[in-house]
Amino acid sequence: MAQTGAALSRRLAQAADTNVDTNVDNDIARVGLGDVKNGGTTPVGTSVYNILMGTEPGDSAVAGYKPPGIVGTKACKADTCCVWWWISQAMTLAFTGPTGRCNSFARAAIRLGFHDAGSWSSSLAANGQDFGGADGSIILSGSEINRGDNNGLQAIANQALLWSKVFNVGVADIIQFAAVHAVVTCPLGPRTRVFVGRKDSKQAAPENLMPSASMSADQIISLFEDKTIQPHDLAALLGAHSTSQQFVTDKTKAGFSQDSTPGVWDVNFYNETIQPGTNSKVFKFQSDLVTANDSRVSDEWHAFIGDQSHWNGDFASAYVRLSMLGVNNINNLTECTKVLPAEKKTFAGASTPGLLGKLR
Numbered sequence: 001m002a003q004t005g006a007a008l009s010r011r012l013a014q015a016a017d018t019n020v021d022t023n024v025d026n027d028i029a030r031v032g033l034g035d036v037k038n039g040g041t042t043p044v045g046t047s048v049y050n051i052l053m054g055t056e057p058g059d060s061a062v063a064g065y066k067p068p069g070i071v072g073t074k075a076c077k078a079d080t081c082c083v084w085w086w087i088s089q090a091m092t093l094a095f096t097g098p099t100g101r102c103n104s105f106a107r108a109a110i111r112l113g114f115h116d117a118g119s120w121s122s123s124l125a126a127n128g129q130d131f132g133g134a135d136g137s138i139i140l141s142g143s144e145i146n147r148g149d150n151n152g153l154q155a156i157a158n159q160a161l162l163w164s165k166v167f168n169v170g171v172a173d174i175i176q177f178a179a180v181h182a183v184v185t186c187p188l189g190p191r192t193r194v195f196v197g198r199k200d201s202k203q204a205a206p207e208n209l210m211p212s213a214s215m216s217a218d219q220i221i222s223l224f225e226d227k228t229i230q231p232h233d234l235a236a237l238l239g240a241h242s243t244s245q246q247f248v249t250d251k252t253k254a255g256f257s258q259d260s261t262p263g264v265w266d267v268n269f270y271n272e273t274i275q276p277g278t279n280s281k282v283f284k285f286q287s288d289l290v291t292a293n294d295s296r297v298s299d300e301w302h303a304f305i306g307d308q309s310h311w312n313g314d315f316a317s318a319y320v321r322l323s324m325l326g327v328n329n330i331n332n333l334t335e336c337t338k339v340l341p342a343e344k345k346t347f348a349g350a351s352t353p354g355l356l357g358k359l360r
């Protein structure tokens with residue numbers, strides 16, 4: 001359905017400069033979250049609220065940060081983002097593979113970010129179980145990491161815990177920062193806005209809130225709607241499988257990727273998932289196939305094919321939402337996007353002809 005008048009012109013004008021989804025089809029019923037359910041009370045809270053409502057972009061090119069001191073010094077401690085700049089240097093080394101792609105550690109970090117934040121439910125929260133979400137409990141509870149859902153995440157969880165201790169920062173934050181950092185380490189990946197200051201929790205998240213590859217589209221879509229993630233945002237988030245490989249789902253095909261260009265944040269995944277026939281080294285998740293073909297998702301899925309910029313902007317917005325699930329002190333967070341590395345806007349052999357021209 002088309003929007004009219006000033007609202008549409010404003011959103012189109014924004015979209016000319018950024019990757020904001022113009023939402024011309026009113027595809028996403030957006031709601032606030034946590035302490036910004038009805039708007040922010042601080043500049044950061046207002047920005048996050050605006051991202052959640054789709055009126056501010058979820059990605060940003062703001063860069064050029066210079067740390068005021070070495071990590072651990074008084075000068076560095078005086079600036080919340082300083083330590084995150086140093087963490088960023090460590091993560092760039094840890095997440096970049098020898099060919100410039102993002103490596104398996106990076107990909108596990110993206111999945112870890114989803115698995116910590118995703119274990120939250122708006123209906124449970126409304127019934128007094130407002131825990132789980134982006135609270136570090138996947139590591140800190142000591143039990144969540146052993147759930148079947150989290151198989152394969154143990155090594156990156158250990159690394160995230162180590163980083164949190166070495167740099168003396170929160171576990172919930174290091175998990176989300178690592179996920180965002182890993183995405184921008186992948187060639188063509190967006191620079192998602194990153195916020196720190198979440199509260200850590202040792203309480204294990206409620207069970208049965210994570211999707212499995214054998215679920216139906218109905219099950220997946222309702223599970224995500226219960227996390228306030230609507231079908232078009234789900235379409236954008238599932239594109240994370242553009243970079244991924246599976247190891248534990250089918251052990252006889254360990255290392256098989258979900259499109260022909262693992263480690264590159266390109267839109268090949270959207271096309272290849274819905275094409276019949278399979279590259280012999282590509283392992284399609286049944287969940288991706290059924291979701292891609294559901295009428296609530298398929299229009300957006302098709303819209304991402306050949307349109308890297310559209311997907312990148314939508315992924316970043318949807319990921320900011322995911323990274324705020326269960327966070328109830330959003331007004332008090334600090335934005336540290338400025339410490340992230342620049343996007344890698346080109347990559348030889350990345351994707352389809354014409355793609356690079358579409359990148360910002």
Ligand code: HEM
Nearest residue numbers: 107110111114211212213237240244245246247248249287
């Ligand atoms: C319906 C929703 C989803 C399902 C059923 C699903 C399922 C899976 C499965 C089965 C794997 C392979 C695990 C293995 O065998 O090693 C995987 C990997 C991965 N998933 Fe998802 N996923 C979903 C959504 C997401 C979302 C929303 C994100 C991030 C925003 C994400 C990011 C990843 C990444 C990066 C990997 C690769 C990990 C690696 O290469 O080690 N997934 N996912």
